[in-house]
Amino acid sequence: MSTQATAPIGVADEENSHLDATRSRAIRRRSLKLLGSLLRPHRVDFTLAIVLVVVGQAARVAGPALVALAIDRGLPAALDGDWGPTWLVAGGYVGAAIAAGACTAAYIRMAAKVSQAVLLDLRQRVFRQTQLLSLEFHESYTSGRIISRQTSDLEALRDLLDSGITSLAQGFLFMAFTGVSLFILDWRSGLVLLVAVGPVWAITRWFQKRSQVLYRISRVASARLIVNFVENMTGIRAVQAFRRERYNEQVYGGFTEDYREISARTMRLNGVYDPGLTLIGNVTVAVALGFGAFRVLDGSLEVGVLVATLLYTKRFFQPVRDMAMFYNAFQSASAALEKISGLLEEVPSVRPPARPVALPSAQGHVRFDDVTFGYGSGRTILPHLELDVPAGQTVALVGSTGAGKSTLAKLVTRFYDVTAGAITLDGVDLRDLSTPDLRRAVVMVTQEAYLFSGSVRENIALARPDASDEEIERAARAVGAHDFILDLPDGYDTDVNKRGGRVSAGQRQLISFARAFLADPAVLILDEATSSLDIPGERLVQRGLETLLANRTAIIIAHRLSTVAIADRVLVMADGRIVEDGPPAELIAGSGRFAALHAAWRDSLV
Incomplete structure (x- = not known):
């Protein structure tokens, strides 16, 4: 009878979970280290892009406050024959719009410049690494997987760098500036918005957790499709010689069906999230309108401020959807970056000598x-x-x-x-x-x-x-x-x-x-x-x-x-x-x- 001790199942599961968490953190640190090394040579352009997006979003958020000023100050002055405040506010509104547009355009161009430089650097790193890795690596790492690193994975990163980060930066700053402006303009209306943030955060968190799993599965399914396609095209002579076309079509069809099912699940998830977000936003605007209307009637709130609070409340929810979509792109790009960083971390089993000995004229012994x-x-x-x-x-x-x-x-x-x-x-x-x-x-x-x-x-x-x-x-x-x-x-x-x-x-x-x-x-x-x-x-x-x-x-x-x-x-x-x-x-x-x-x-x- 064996007397070997075994760990309880719960303890073993806990240990495995701890190991998985540790490994995930290590992979995340590796990916962030790679991203940092890619951005470091462009830190000046990156910093300038941050300044541009901050100024641009601040100018964009100024609009409703200027509308309130025009209604509550400019309009009464104009009725008394003084059009100066109205023209001044109108000029400020146009100036803010021009500043927002110019800064946004400059930021997008700067971000595109940085993203293309980063992608070029990364593409060259992947190619250089695959050239340097030893034959042992290439005999175990299929060509389809390497092609996937250079194609679909880099494409996912391109989507993130070209538009994803832009959406995140603009959305986050716009929401922050909108919330602060609303509290400065009328803190009671700001509380209404603050209460609505809870349901928005809950449904967004629900969406993120499920989309994270689906997008990681989607990356695996996409890579599997590419690997299968490359292998069949590389071995097309053997495929045709052994009449494997119909069987390969069935296998490839299974892979495409898996990918279609994952994509459909993602769309169904979006079909719940988008209407839910819209509903929360409309209810919040309705509550803000009703609450503000009573205050206008009792004279504790000006009409212009009410209009501005409604505009701020409505606008506040606009970037949430884009930021959630960015999270999808982020998950896809994060999984791709993990794979690429793993490839770049591979160490050749055959390494160049630390102190190479020259042999310019070998004899061949x-x-x-x-x-x-x-x-x-x-x-x-x-x-x-x-x-x-x-x-x-x-x-x-x-x-x-x-x-x-x-x-x-x-x-x-x-x-x-x-x-x-x-x-x-x-x-x-x-x-x-x-x-x-x-x-x-x-x-x-x-x-x-x-x-x-x-x-x-x-x-x-x-x-x-x-x-x-x-x-x-x-x-x-x-x-x-x-x-x-x-x-x-x-x-x-x-x-x-x-x-x-x-x-x-x-x-x-x-x-x-x-x-x-x-x-x-x-x-x-x-x-x-x-x-x-x-x-x-x-x-x-x-x-x-x-x-x-x-x-x-x-x-x-x-x-x-x-x-x-x-x-x-x-x-x-x-x-x-x-x-x-x-x-x-x-x-x-x-x-x-x-x-x-x-x-x-x-x-x-x-």
């Missing part, structure tokens, strides 16, 4: 010294790996899927850092090597052979944008890509993503080889670079490979053993260990794993 590695907290992939690859040697890695070949390649390129041990290049630990020298010395070519939007010339010059046309063409000639490039509609200036500029898988691979040749690395890694090619395409690429690998260290990962034939040395991997090591001919003549693999491959060609 790679050594694994008792290297152990595992992804995150998962199992160990490479246990205590020892490997020495002399400069200029071509090494082929073979083995079954999951043997650790691609992991080894990712460690050499320092997409990941080793868990224990060290990998050195010409005696320098990769973790100490300066990032520019490492990227210049080690280049990987993958099977995807990704081509960016732009011309063939720009794609070849990816690693060296300053390369001359002669250098680019020399690289293409060296790997056998020059002739087919010239056959394209615009030659080297053909846009690879436009009609007529499409190239085959083998041609894409040759362009990527030309790119690597132009980069001229000391160590070249080919991660199954020919696995997606047919036999003619492979032969075309094979000739380019022989030129590409000359006079440099090369690590080739290949399932096709035809690619292995050009290697000086073959490493057979199993369970993260090197189980065979030797020249191809020597291993083929033996009776080990590579000999069996070679025999199976040869039989498959018969």
Whole structure:
């Protein structure tokens, strides 16, 4: 019988609630810190905007008081033949209106200037951060989520900064100035308004609590839609190949239905709040009118003051609806800011060295010294790996899927850092090597052979944008890509993503080889670079490979053993260990794993 003590359910719930509250406060502080850092460079413009909105709203609130003055002072004077006070009040009213309009216009322009600068800064920060984060992050954080950060989340912040803050600042100041003016003009009428504030606060608080939940759910539903759409468009070939269109349509339809339902619930919430607010405002005006009318009759309140109090009471409730709508935008933007600040808080798992060691002319000697590695907290992939690859040697890695070949390649390129041990290049630990020298010395070519939007010339010059046309063409000639490039509609200036500029898988691979040749690395890694090619395409690429690998260290990962034939040395991997090591001919003549693999491959060609 177990004697282990367990916490009561209520205590556990309380602890979880405390942890959730602590986490929420931490996230809120992180978001506010980000917002502060974005506004700090624009504090002068931001301060000026605050001054403009204060002056503008003060001038706007002056109107009813001037109307009262005109009725109670200007009109009697005019009846006695003295139009001076009337014209003076009229001039003051026009001046206040002009001041309010001018300050509001200037404030809106200033706010737009600040908001656009903040959004530009934030957009660049998000892009810069996603570029700097390690491969480990990108392999776990889907591209759809990153796109959501750059699109819908930034759009929510734009709505907040462009109009939401304007509504809040203007509404809050207008209500404050209106209430103060009403109390100064007639404190008894101010008490009527003060009593009405209670129901307004209650219904607004009710609305805020429910809209906060709905808008957070709405942000999640919106992000889910974007992620699903991006994944389907990215994998459209697989979708059509496996006839997944109808199923995907049903899944996407479910997501859109969820989003529609959330939007409908939000509209129903607004359908209760707006009429409720209007009802409270009208009842308050009616009470103020009845109370004021009795006082006018007994002579304790002037007619002009009554008119002004009614105007103030009516106007007082106008910004409440806008401020409540701002709260919706605020909740949406707050959730977006939390996600963006979380992304910006991510720390690269592979960090630049504190004291980088320069290696301007690498020779290509790679050594694994008792290297152990595992992804995150998962199992160990490479246990205590020892490997020495002399400069200029071509090494082929073979083995079954999951043997650790691609992991080894990712460690050499320092997409990941080793868990224990060290990998050195010409005696320098990769973790100490300066990032520019490492990227210049080690280049990987993958099977995807990704081509960016732009011309063939720009794609070849990816690693060296300053390369001359002669250098680019020399690289293409060296790997056998020059002739087919010239056959394209615009030659080297053909846009690879436009009609007529499409190239085959083998041609894409040759362009990527030309790119690597132009980069001229000391160590070249080919991660199954020919696995997606047919036999003619492979032969075309094979000739380019022989030129590409000359006079440099090369690590080739290949399932096709035809690619292995050009290697000086073959490493057979199993369970993260090197189980065979030797020249191809020597291993083929033996009776080990590579000999069996070679025999199976040869039989498959018969």
